[in-house]
Amino acid sequence: MAVALAAAGFIAAPAAQATLGQRTDSVAADATRLSAIAHASSVHAAYTLHTITLPSGTVVREYAGADGIVFGVAWDGPTLPDLKAALGPAFDRFTHANPSRGAGPLAxxxxxxxxxxxxxLRAFSGHAYLPQALPAGVDATAVR
Structure with a gap:
């Protein structure tokens, strides 16, 4: 039941982030539409970090390779971001892998x-990444 309620929360919030494995093109438009704050992007040697603050105060960090494809997403704040939008096709795998989890972490x-x-409640965090899409020289621990 906890997963069902959590899954309902995942899809209830409007999207304000790019989708894992997809391009970052829509992030600015989504941020404007949702009154979210899109912060200046931070360029690292092998990726660009896009940071968005949702109206709830939740911070979403998107990690995109030089090709503009999101290889990782991380979040923390008082509410969950729209994980269905953030994970895209991977969302179904995520929810099916955790069908009867209690109050513990979902993984x-x-x-x-x-x-x-x-x-x-009021303290959520997490991260998701595609191991095969990590740019050369980028360790998975960068996605936090």
Whole structure:
């Protein structure tokens, strides 16, 4: 039941972030539409970090390779971001891998997808990334 309620929360919030494995093109338009704050992007050697603050105060960080494809997403704040929008096609794998989890963290760890989400009311955090899409020289621990 906890997962069903959590999954309902994942899809209830409007999207304000790019989708894992997709281009970052829509981020600015989504931020404007949702009154979210899109912060200046931070360019690192092998990726660009896009940071958005949702109206709830939740901060979403998107990690995109030089090709503009999002290889990782991380979040923390008082509410969950729209994980269905953030994870895209991977969302179904995430929810099916955690069908009857209690109040503990929800996780998937596979060769092509890693997701970890935990928290409680007003204190959520997590991250997701595509291991095969990590740019050369970027360690998975960068996605936090």
């Amino acid at each position: 998937v760890s596979a060769s092509d997808l890693v997701v970890y989400s935990s928290g409680h």
